[in-house]
Amino acid sequence: MRPNISAFISGLIFAIGLGISGMTDPANVLGFLDITGDWDFRLAFVMGGAIAVHAALRPLIHKRARPLFAAQFPVITASKLDPKLLAGSALFGVGWGLGGYCPGPALTSLASGAQQLFVFVPAMLVGMYLAQVVQARRSASAPTPSLSATPQP
Amino acid sequence: MISSIIFPLLGGALIGLSASILLLANGRVAGISGVVGSLLAPVRGDVAWRVLFFGGLLSGGLLLAWLRPVSFGPPASLSTGGVGLLVAAGLLVGFGSRLGNGCTSGHGVCGISRGSARSIAATLTFMATGALTVFLARHIF
Numbered sequence: 001m002r003p004n005i006s007a008f009i010s011g012l013i014f015a016i017g018l019g020i021s022g023m024t025d026p027a028n029v030l031g032f033l034d035i036t037g038d039w040d041f042r043l044a045f046v047m048g049g050a051i052a053v054h055a056a057l058r059p060l061i062h063k064r065a066r067p068l069f070a071a072q073f074p075v076i077t078a079s080k081l082d083p084k085l086l087a088g089s090a091l092f093g094v095g096w097g098l099g100g101y102c103p104g105p106a107l108t109s110l111a112s113g114a115q116q117l118f119v120f121v122p123a124m125l126v127g128m129y130l131a132q133v134v135q136a137r138r139s140a141s142a143p144t145p146s147l148s149a150t151p152q153p
Numbered sequence: 154m155i156s157s158i159i160f161p162l163l164g165g166a167l168i169g170l171s172a173s174i175l176l177l178a179n180g181r182v183a184g185i186s187g188v189v190g191s192l193l194a195p196v197r198g199d200v201a202w203r204v205l206f207f208g209g210l211l212s213g214g215l216l217l218a219w220l221r222p223v224s225f226g227p228p229a230s231l232s233t234g235g236v237g238l239l240v241a242a243g244l245l246v247g248f249g250s251r252l253g254n255g256c257t258s259g260h261g262v263c264g265i266s267r268g269s270a271r272s273i274a275a276t277l278t279f280m281a282t283g284a285l286t287v288f289l290a291r292h293i294f
Contacts, residue, residue: 006178007202011209012216014171014183014258019217021164025226033280033287045158047261049165050172054266057173067180074182076267078254081274088253089260093279095245097286098238102257103250104185106243107207111214112225119236120243127247128190135252136194 003069015108021046024109026100033097088131095127172263175206184259185210186250253279 022028023046031040066072078085096102101109101120110117172183179202181188192203217224229235250256253275255264260279264272 003179003202004205006174007181008205008209008212010171010175010178010183011206012213013167013174013209014185014206015210015213016216017164017167017171019164019213019221019224020167021161022224023164024214024217024224027226030287030291033283034291035284036288037291042157042161045161046165046168047257047265049162050169050262051165051266053166053169054172054262055169057169058176058266061173061177064177067176068178070178070180073176073180076182076269078271081271085253085271085275086278088249088251089275089278090249090253090282091245092249092253092256093282093284094286095242095247095249096257096279097283098290099242099246101242102185102246103189104210104256104258106246107185107189108210108214108217109225111211112218112222112228114225114228115231116229116235116239119231119239120246123240123243124247125193127244127249128186128251129193129247130244131248131251132190132194 006069014104015111017050018105018108021049023102024105024112026105029096029100029102029105168258168262169266172258172266182259182263184255184263186247186256187254187259190247190251249279 018024022043028040028043031038032043034040061067062073092102099120101117103124106117106121106124110121175181175183181202188203188206192200192207231239246256253260255272255275257276257279260269260272260275265276
């Protein structure tokens with residue numbers, strides 16, 4: 001129960017932070033990305049503020065042996081840049097620049113009832129699902145030592 | 154100047170606080186595309202906290218809609234072309250963020266806070282293609 005409560009509180013604070021910061025208004029986002037036009041630099045301070053707080057708190061949190069309600073802290077294994085990371089990020093950026101919504105603000109803004117979110121969010125979920133299908137297929141078809149050594153039925 | 158950045162800074166600080174709570178309590182990275190996207194291929198025992206995080210996002214959205222509706226900007230009226238654009242934007246955001254293992258929150262906030270080279274590269278990439286897209290849409294076409 002407790003991890004569910006903490007996850008809810010985290011989501012709640014995240015959404016309020018997005019709203020207060022200006023991230024849930026796509027006009028602000030597009031103004032921020034319009035660096036060659038009348039550039040609205042304000043949203044740079046959202047990322048700055050978030051990184052400042054999280055980068056300061058992370059080392060304190062990691063002094064603990066484990067999280068409060070979980071067995072271990074996240075283990076992040078990937079360290080190299082790969083084409084998938086860069087291609088995915090590039091496509092994400094194009095979509096972000098077209099609509100002015102990234103995933104957090106889009107999901108939060110559903111609560112406003114604005115109709116554009118009821119078009120954008122379902123499309124986003126379909127896109128996420130497609131990416132997961134593509135990646136599952138790729139990892140299933142990638143040869144592994146044990147599979148390549150034995151003939152396929 | 155100060156007044157124009159106080160809300161972005163304050164909101165950003167809350168986002169950093171939220172990510173820190175999720176790390177401290179749940180041992181999870183607050184990357185929205187991963188937290189919510191993983192619900193599309195649910196794994197037993199790894200669903201409830203994700204649903205509750207999403208519920209928190211929506212509840213926060215409802216609070217904003219009630220107390221600070223200006224947060225969402227003016228409601229858009231949708232033309233046929235507008236719908237097509239939104240569908241394309243949504244597909245790209247969803248597909249790209251999952252393929253690239255993260256979005257503005259996972260790479261841009263959590264990853265950079267960790268000093269991850271992958272996240273720095275991802276953030277520079279989506280900022281660049283986002284800016285290029287806006288440049289083409291606003292100043293060329």
